[in-house]
Amino acid sequence: MPFSYERAMQELLAEKAKLIEQLGRLDTTASDDIGHSNHMADDATEAFEQTVGVALHRTVVDSLEEVERALAKLDDGTYGICESCGARIDRARLKALPHVLYCFECQSRRESQAPRSSRR
Numbered sequence: 001m002p003f004s005y006e007r008a009m010q011e012l013l014a015e016k017a018k019l020i021e022q023l024g025r026l027d028t029t030a031s032d033d034i035g036h037s038n039h040m041a042d043d044a045t046e047a048f049e050q051t052v053g054v055a056l057h058r059t060v061v062d063s064l065e066e067v068e069r070a071l072a073k074l075d076d077g078t079y080g081i082c083e084s085c086g087a088r089i090d091r092a093r094l095k096a097l098p099h100v101l102y103c104f105e106c107q108s109r110r111e112s113q114a115p116r117s118s119r120r
């Protein structure tokens, strides 16, 4: 099947719905954790689970932001253009990953830099 904007939009909307649902489930778990933390977790396992939950939550929020940005770009006609260098993103790449915001080169460059910039 060839690449089409309608198909990309459908996939992005489906992805967005899935992420929102996932986030809803994580939020329920997170508010449970807040209730427990009043007593201070002396249990290392509980603290660990909380950390994993927060990291997962962060990942889902990040993905949701990417999907929303891709949808906004479909709206304003800049979809498929690399946010970093302005080159057209390969159609095969867009078909496989409809939410990508960068061309392959910029993405690999960002990923190789990410561990340094995201760690504080």
Ligand SMILES: [Zn+2]
Residues within 6 Å of the ligand: 082, 083, 084, 085, 086, 087, 102, 103, 104, 105, 106, 107
């Ligand atoms: Zn680029």
